[in-house]
Amino acid sequence: MVHHQNKAIREGDNPDLTAERVTGTFDTHSMAAQIYNSEAHARRRREITEIIAKRPELHDTKPFPFMTREEKILESSRKLTLITKHMNEIIEPNNSNEMFHLNNEVLGIEGHPMALHGIMFIPALTAQASEEQQKKWLTRAINREIVGTYAQTELGHGTNLQNLETTATYDVATQEFVLHTPTITGLKWWPGNLGKSSNYAVVVALMFIKGKNYGPHTFMVPLRDEKTHQPLKGITIGDIGPKIAYNVTDNGFLGFDHYRIPRTNLLMRHTRVEPDGTYVKPPHAKINYSAMVHVRSHMITGQAIMLSYALTIATRYSSVRRQGQIDTTQPEVKVLEYQTQQHRLFPYIARAYAFVFAGAETVKLYERVLEEVATGNVSLMADLHALTSGLKSVVSHYTAQGIEQARMACGGHGYSQASYMSEIFGVAVGGCTYEGENMVMLLQLARYLVKSASLVKTGQSSKLGPLVAYLGAKSDSTSLIDRTPTTGFAEYVKTFQHIARRQTLKAADKFFGLMEKGEKRPIAWNKSSVELNRASRLHTRLYIVEAFVRRVEEVADPRLKEVLTDLLHLHVNYELLDMSTYALEDGFVSSSQLDYVRDQLYFYLAKIRPNAVSLVDSWEFSDQELRSVLGRRDGHVYENLFAWAKASPLNKTDVLPSVDKYLKPLMESARASKL
Ligand SMILES: CCCCCCCCCCCC(=O)SCCNC(=O)CCNC(=O)[C@H](O)C(C)(C)COP(=O)(O)OP(=O)(O)OC[C@H]1O[C@@H](n2cnc3c(N)ncnc32)[C@H](O)[C@@H]1OP(=O)(O)O
Numbered sequence: 217m218v219h220h221q222n223k224a225i226r227e228g229d230n231p232d233l234t235a236e237r238v239t240g241t242f243d244t245h246s247m248a249a250q251i252y253n254s255e256a257h258a259r260r261r262r263e264i265t266e267i268i269a270k271r272p273e274l275h276d277t278k279p280f281p282f283m284t285r286e287e288k289i290l291e292s293s294r295k296l297t298l299i300t301k302h303m304n305e306i307i308e309p310n311n312s313n314e315m316f317h318l319n320n321e322v323l324g325i326e327g328h329p330m331a332l333h334g335i336m337f338i339p340a341l342t343a344q345a346s347e348e349q350q351k352k353w354l355t356r357a358i359n360r361e362i363v364g365t366y367a368q369t370e371l372g373h374g375t376n377l378q379n380l381e382t383t384a385t386y387d388v389a390t391q392e393f394v395l396h397t398p399t400i401t402g403l404k405w406w407p408g409n410l411g412k413s414s415n416y417a418v419v420v421a422l423m424f425i426k427g428k429n430y431g432p433h434t435f436m437v438p439l440r441d442e443k444t445h446q447p448l449k450g451i452t453i454g455d456i457g458p459k460i461a462y463n464v465t466d467n468g469f470l471g472f473d474h475y476r477i478p479r480t481n482l483l484m485r486h487t488r489v490e491p492d493g494t495y496v497k498p499p500h501a502k503i504n505y506s507a508m509v510h511v512r513s514h515m516i517t518g519q520a521i522m523l524s525y526a527l528t529i530a531t532r533y534s535s536v537r538r539q540g541q542i543d544t545t546q547p548e549v550k551v552l553e554y555q556t557q558q559h560r561l562f563p564y565i566a567r568a569y570a571f572v573f574a575g576a577e578t579v580k581l582y583e584r585v586l587e588e589v590a591t592g593n594v595s596l597m598a599d600l601h602a603l604t605s606g607l608k609s610v611v612s613h614y615t616a617q618g619i620e621q622a623r624m625a626c627g628g629h630g631y632s633q634a635s636y637m638s639e640i641f642g643v644a645v646g647g648c649t650y651e652g653e654n655m656v657m658l659l660q661l662a663r664y665l666v667k668s669a670s671l672v673k674t675g676q677s678s679k680l681g682p683l684v685a686y687l688g689a690k691s692d693s694t695s696l697i698d699r700t701p702t703t704g705f706a707e708y709v710k711t712f713q714h715i716a717r718r719q720t721l722k723a724a725d726k727f728f729g730l731m732e733k734g735e736k737r738p739i740a741w742n743k744s745s746v747e748l749n750r751a752s753r754l755h756t757r758l759y760i761v762e763a764f765v766r767r768v769e770e771v772a773d774p775r776l777k778e779v780l781t782d783l784l785h786l787h788v789n790y791e792l793l794d795m796s797t798y799a800l801e802d803g804f805v806s807s808s809q810l811d812y813v814r815d816q817l818y819f820y821l822a823k824i825r826p827n828a829v830s831l832v833d834s835w836e837f838s839d840q841e842l843r844s845v846l847g848r849r850d851g852h853v854y855e856n857l858f859a860w861a862k863a864s865p866l867n868k869t870d871v872l873p874s875v876d877k878y879l880k881p882l883m884e885s886a887r888a889s890k891l
Pocket residue numbers: 335366368369374375376377378408502505506508509511514515518597598601649650651652653656660663664
């Protein structure tokens with residue numbers, strides 16, 4: 217038997233797809249180890265997939281698109297119970313990476329009753345509850361004796377946390393906080409799994425002590441009776457209804473009517489209220505925003521995975537879909553042969569790799585900051601906040617665009633839910649909004665950039681942190697791309713640095729200039745905000761390129777290094793063309809240099825072509841995880857599309873009740889009136 221580099225090859229597969237896999241120049245298992253940042257984890261993913269494949273009770277009982285919301289919730293609760301019971305047979309205890317994979321395989325991306333429990337409730341208790349509080353609640357939460365969520369957003373406010381309306385007023389006499397929702401707009405609205413599943417929540421409310429507002433604080437709040445699951449007295453709670461996607465998740469509303477909780481339910485790891493109402497300040501004002509930073513740090517990888525779902529589906533399908541001819545003397549070609557199709561898909565394949573490499577760095581930084589904050593060192597919090605604010609925005613934006621391109625690359629069948637593209641898009645695009653609306657988060661990064669720009673302008677560049685040190689460096693007078701005998705990534709990085717630096721300093725100049733002319737700071741800020749956000753995006757895209765370069769430099773295996781280098785070439789050329797206005801406007805890059813960049817782009821599209829399927833196969837998504845007829849590993853698309861359509865609930869009978877009731881009489885009366 218021939219040993220192929222692409223480990224997805226099986227006998228009996230669609231030969232068009234196998235032909236693609238045979239041309240792969242690198243080992244897909246080794247590439248998976250790069251993607252998942254460790255050989256051991258990539259192997260464990262495959263093992264977990266195999267265990268699940270052998271357990272039919274963990275498979276979908278029918279395709280998700282054919283289920284109602286209620287059916288989906290029931291089905292996901294059934295599977296959640298099973299995986300909880302058999303967890304230790306499938307994954308290493310408490311290994312969150314393995315758990316993430318197990319959930320994606322078995323439960324899918326549409327959510328499940330304990331999604332927020334793992335993503336925000338436990339992280340909030342871990343970072344914000346005191347040791348005593350953790351003994352009381354965290355162990356129970358980890359054991360799943362209780363189910364919790366993170367209830368912050370309200371009907372009237374999600375972004376502006378200072379103006380939340382839910383209040384927690386301290387009653388010194390009883391040593392209790394009184395939670396209250398004064399208005400309709402003060403209802404908690406959106407928290408995942410709040411509506412029906414959770415019996416506890418970490419609730420964010422404005423804390424009042426002796427009439428003074430101390431701003432948003434986090435409280436552990438029981439919502440439902442632990443035995444009956446009925447809402448407790450003083451609590452109004454329910455589901456907010458169907459959404460664009462994520463409909464297995466019961467996003468909810470919540471109101472409090474003078475609802476009392478003990479003083480000790482304020483999460484008190486970093487902040488305290490003494491029995492007499494004395495307030496003890498935390499070491500950093502935003503320390504209680506940690507659950508948001510947790511999700512922002514991890515969602516970069518999550519978004520990269522969803523982009524890769526769509527690209528896997530579209531690239532495989534493009535290898536089995538034949539339509540039209542390039543050379544009219546030859547048979548119809550795979551649509552992947554069209555340069556336009558390659559241009560639509562390959563730069564996003566490069567972006568998905570770039571995002572997952574950047575995501576690995578943010579998780580590492582997050583873990584470091586978490587450890588440091590636990591010992592009272594908050595010095596890196598601002599850097600992490602700036603980095604994750606920019607990355608969550610840029611990555612979720614391009615992920616949504618890439619998924620939509622991948623859907624369109626599948627033609628008509630991309631529009632069928634058999635492709636699963638609409639759900640992947642709907643879930644991923646939620647990331648542009650949740651955990652901080654993208655524009656708002658870019659503006660948070662802009663604050664950091666403006667401060668850095670002002671250090672540069674006042675001759676204090678030596679004080680710049682490593683993420684922004686380039687702002688203090690001097691540019692070459694023009695880009696050296698195509699001006700050196702061996703143009704390499706360094707010339708591109710310098711060009712991206714020049715572009716990001718120039719935009720940052722220009723936007724900051726605009727802001728400072730407006731203030732010098734007498735505008736108040738927030739007005740000047742608002743009038744500069746489009747330019748500031750442009751700077752944030754360029755800064756973040758520079759970071760992503762640099763993270764990609766760092767990773768490629770580390771790779772030892774020459775076959776992997778070659779294909780990753782090809783992807784990086786594609787990425788830098790595509791990125792530069794995409795931001796060419798910035799490069800051209802001060803003459804840093806000339807139009808002849810851009811011609812070189814374009815030629816390079818087309819060269820690398822063609823060079824990557826034989827590896828395209830192997831590059832998406834390397835993410836090693838099983839068919840169960842992808843849930844897409846178009847994206848099947850074996851490429852047998854057409855017969856399975858037909859089987860899928862036949863399984864549609866509408867095809868259970870030949871004549872629908874609606875036809876009997878309305879269409880038949882309508883046609884009959886039309887016929888009768890003609891007589
Ligand atoms: C696998 C995954 C699957 C993922 C699956 C996920 C499922 C879905 C889960 C979704 C869950 C949610 O959406 S939960 C809800 C998420 N909600 C949000 O993200 C709300 C977004 N809003 C915010 O975070 C905040 O309101 C801000 C940051 C925009 C503004 O806060 P603020 O308190 O008004 O502060 P502001 O005046 O702007 O800034 C004051 C100073 O604080 C700093 N600052 C602000 N935040 C932080 C911070 N976190 N850390 C450090 N510093 C901070 C600022 O940089 C600034 O510094 P200086 O410049 O003064 O130095």
